[in-house]
Amino acid sequence: MEFREINRAFFNIGNEPTAIEINAKAKALKAEGHPVISLAVGEPDFPTPEGIKEALYRAVKENRTFYPNPRGVPELRDAIAAYEASRKNMPISSNQILVTVGGKPIIPYTMYLLTNPGDEVVLLEPYYLAYPYWVKVFNLKLKVVRLNEDGTIPFDALRASITDRTRLLIINYPSNPTGAMLTHEDMSRLLLLLDEFPSLYILSDEVYSRIIYEGEHISPLPHSPDRIILLESFSKTFSMTGWRLGYGIYPEWMLEYLVKYNSNLLTGPATFVQYAGITALTDPGVQRDVENMVKEFRRRRDYVGQRLEKMGFKFHKPSGAFYYFIDVGMDGMEFSRKFLEEKFVAVTPGIIFGPSFGNYVRISFASSMDNLEEAMDRLEDFLK
């Protein structure tokens, strides 16, 4: 093993296995014939709405099979600009949109654009695994601020963590894994921080923005579009995880640099997938499908919440996304391993969301009611 040749970036970050790797272990047990239920992966279990599939068939039949524009297919960028302008009640130009292979590339693209090695990035804990990965890859200094128990931001701690070398703060509301929403009060304070630190940018990861059960989704983007970058994805909203389609909304001047990077890296998502994305955003039937999915998620959320409460867990009920993030009162990795091995239910150890959450696990309710009922029965058994 020629480890001397391995770049630092390829080493583990924190206590992975990742959620996807845990799912792989669950799959292996399933392949051995065990009745595995996986509540470990962050994807809706619904098939992609039929209207989107039909749009894909049409696009392929029309031979939309040639290289896409590396900014994204123009008609899709227009559709995204119109869709987001309407949702956020602000002007958005197609020239601010970069279409990407899922939403994830926006994380490294943004970090790479705005930082040089040694600069600082602030994450709010619990955080999504890919954030600290790229902080490490780009040789940046990681600063972590633990969120309040209810998911709100502890502003004194956050402000104290920011210096003149801080280039980026990443926020994620509705939150994976807590389901917390951004409050108006927190948003106002974030805007004050941008005023106070003129070289700070905010990357706002809003991929769960349409999976909401209580209240409304608040995006800070309209209030400071020159300093905030939006990360969005078709994956969760439209049950399109495997389609690999997402986008960033950037201040317009950033685009020429990002396009060069994107173009030399991968060009973009499949052309016909981008055409199908237009239908996802604009078709009324698809919007009804999304409403129905959210309705079903709410039913599951309420059911799982009741069961967990009865088992004595304390938690904040998620207002968005599709996870419970609960303190299991013991090492969460150990808990997850045992629960999978003994009861064949996969959940995600909290440690991957940050070192403060060693005693937590994340339970996804993006699974059928039958699965959730059975999994909750097994959890009850497991705890006995």
Add this chain to the structure above:
Amino acid sequence: MEFREINRAFFNIGNEPTAIEINAKAKALKAEGHPVISLAVGEPDFPTPEGIKEALYRAVKENRTFYPNPRGVPELRDAIAAYEASRKNMPISSNQILVTVGGKPIIPYTMYLLTNPGDEVVLLEPYYLAYPYWVKVFNLKLKVVRLNEDGTIPFDALRASITDRTRLLIINYPSNPTGAMLTHEDMSRLLLLLDEFPSLYILSDEVYSRIIYEGEHISPLPHSPDRIILLESFSKTFSMTGWRLGYGIYPEWMLEYLVKYNSNLLTGPATFVQYAGITALTDPGVQRDVENMVKEFRRRRDYVGQRLEKMGFKFHKPSGAFYYFIDVGMDGMEFSRKFLEEKFVAVTPGIIFGPSFGNYVRISFASSMDNLEEAMDRLEDFLK
């Protein structure tokens, strides 16, 4: 414009506009109503074979729409391993395969895995644009060796360019832009270089491996699989440029690092696209479609070659790929601009393939015979 915040990697490398950007200018002229013919972009003009499209429809109908494994869909990796093992007459394990969004990501993935800032990468000129881009992004030292006029490797010069800090040599046969093939003699010498420099790896970009008119494609992979990385793509062979599907074959020990990188960056190509890729590799009807495409490319190659010869150009006739790379005896950028503006034919300035080729242009014959005839007539007019 906040240029102080722009990372060095986002600046231009060499004399771009890229091929894709030139194509955009051609599109703009076309939109204005001009009879534009683009011979500037590197993609087959054929529709994707029907069998591959059918496989895509099936995969979507079967709801292959969920997250793919970040190594690639296992059935596709098995198919790739079998296909390449048979073509290269060597054992290849699925555990050596990383499926990527087109072939391009293999360039940065490999560079990043094998290098640290300050290490050296050797390119053979003319080279593909994305190679020096990533050399610059990763803060590596670029060394360039100009190929002989017939596309063979000047070994004394190459050997003299390699030091103990040289981590990677990138080769590309059949060559874009010259259409030259790797010779047995050059391959043997490359293997000697690997013996002499134990920390050197070769990245072999073979995306045109099945678009061959004379001789046979020679891959060095079977002769030193521990030290050679293969970059392949479905784009050219199967006319699937817009599908964004490619792969790397790596020494097995490298995979765990690459998968982490790929997984945090973008997960992988669309799941249903990967299933369709299995059909591309294995379906007999698709293989006949490929043969027919190559037959048509050969016809066009011969036609364009005759016309160019008559106009007095000197060149080596391409044995593979689908380009003529010709010395136009004046600044190639100027030539390309004028030819597009006056005669509405887009070609690619040679300068993007390296500073030695300022007087060259690349002419793609991946366009219909009608287009090629008309374009050659216009070129003849233009030269008068």
